[in-house]
Amino acid sequence: MQGEEFPFMKLELRKFTIKDARFGEVTGIEQGTLVINKQELVEFLNRDHSFAGVEVKLARPGEAVRIVHVMDAVQPRLKLSGDATPFPGALGPVEIAGRGQTNVLDGVAVLQTGKRQGIQEGVVDMAGPGADYSIFSRTINVVLLCTPHPATTDVEFDRATRKAALEAAVYLAGPTRPMVPDHVEVFDLGALENQAHNLPRVVYIYHLQSQGLLRETFVYGEHARELLPTILHPNEVLDGAIVSSNYIIACQKNPTYLHLHNPVVLELARRHGRDLIFAGVVIANEHSTLREKERSAKFAAKLAWQLGAQGAVITQEGGGHADTDLMLTCRECEQLGIKTVIMANEIAGAAGDLPSLVDTVPEADAVVTTGNNDELVSLDPVEQVLGGEDIAGVAGPPDAGLTIALGRIYAATNQLGATHLSIRGY
């Protein structure tokens, strides 16, 4: 029945366009406005008393609001079929993602905020010059601030906050179950596969960073720390197979929201059957030791070869020694005859005159840059600050006008190529 309507890896993203949000009596969608019963949501998220407190606030594009300590962003979603959740394994049972129908609140993000030990958070401004940079300045944001009990360990708190953000996402999309979407996007790559044999076969090698507590990326609910590179169908990426709990520096981590909207997957899928054959996604973790990095790079390149790839787009997550993973994978692919384009952001200093990466290989001759983290940007004062009361490393009140490194703005130079930011050499 479901199987006949839906070939195995056919995905429908059923999109509900949300233009505004407010708190109200009953959670639901009224003519494009998301209405949230705040008390019900707070009680639901804290039903096990995991937190000392849960706050929910709203931030809309254009408001003089600054969100600080941003840890992750998730899109409200609901899986229509069976018992599955839109984040299989990370929330609820494991089902293969990327098939069937998924309802999506288009234009909304749930932002998890709050302090974490040893973490420097991201900043999102909803108005002013800072709003040019973050994709989350253009979403209606449901901002969660979950605070731990004094005795809660980092491990417990991390697990609870991740679950809360995902649960909030499912709760907010819940009312769409009986509703008709504004439009439906269909991903059925298999239907096109056989029509265009003369097009080049391209794979996407997708580095994930999973290196320990608060620096984890989850694949179907398990962290990728010991992952030997494996193959995902593009639809799995777009449908919640990958969930972030990686909170390091604001632009050196890929939020869950961007895993769901991976711009490289979307672009290669869009051009599938027309300019290229999108032969699959290889996920590879960025490990901590050189031996593991070499193993991962060689294995990822081998999988790309097995998929018949002639070309590969390679992205990274994080900087510093993550540059080594990017470079090794690039080199291994080129040595197997697979042509590569890699994507990276830069740490070129405030004046833009310092080396941009910490590792390079001569094979990396086709690079897309997503911006210099170190360039300074000035932010306007704001009327309200959500998510915390200070900004790490910034003296003075958090609502003041600030000059900070671009890399402090959440996802501004994100390494998946979601924005138009680039760099010109002078």
Next chain:
Amino acid sequence: MIRVVHYLNQFFGQIGGEDQAGVAPRAVANPVGPGMALQAALGSKAQVVATVICGDNYFAEHPQPATEEVIQLIRSFEPQLVVAGPAFNAGRYGPACGAVCQAVQSQLGVPAVTGMYPENPGAELYRKDIFCVETGPSAAGMRQAVSAMAVLGLKLAAGEVLGTPEAEGYLPRGIRKNTWAEKTGAARAADMLLAKLQGLPYRTELPMPSFERVSPASPVSDLSTATVALVTEGGIVPKGNPDRLESARASKFLKYSLEGIEDLSGAEFQSVHGGYSNVFANEDPDRVLPVDALRDCEREGKIGRLYKYFFTTTGNGTTLENGRKFGQEIALVLIADGVQAVILTST
């Protein structure tokens, strides 16, 4: 009227060929050789008030004194703009033009412009610091080169904000500035890959940077008498981080005493580094800063002694500028305190 001084080698300065390459710097109070074309290109806005000429070998063999002598001569004419060359692909002339332009800018505070073929070694040496118009390999391109240098020089002298290297005709100086592209990063990546697969031209957005190589110091001759220091970028600080070391993008390094400490305890020290999971470092900070192991070495006589302080910072998105500065300052203290060896732990 903008006062311009023009720098030339002995050949273009009409002193002579290779036999005159050893001549010392001298000045002539009017345009010479390519200076005529330069004056014509500058038009009525500027005047070539002097030409400073130096032999190729003289400059190449004594670059430092030659630069000083040339700068002294240039200074005496109180220029508002200095033009050097063009040097095309001449291997001694190019570096000389680069050195002169760099010194004019830094010592006289006067704008300078030169012209070279991109493969001239002078371009590689100086393009980061100076404005160098891209020229052809030989003097056949003189007219074009001089006219481009004049246009750029007048803009520099007027203090105008310059456009892109492509628009203004100068060699990129490796300065990275954020800009908005027409397409998203992902779309640009797909375009670039398709071009690469089809053998069509494409332009990388990030030419691979080159790194400064650090040569290792010579081995310690006798470790059993040496003072050994522990330095880390692993973010180890006293519990509670009293001096507020940043978890990322560090702006400072800190120095703490190790006197009387046999073993770093998780009750007294912690890691604030944001780039790795701190769980194991917080359980036992010796895992990042191995004081316990060094104390063993001390007792066993493998090392003379452990230096009584440790230095710490966070190497997580920290700029190269800061890293270099921290390293230099830490090294000065270590040398002053008679430390012979350092164990530098990284994470």
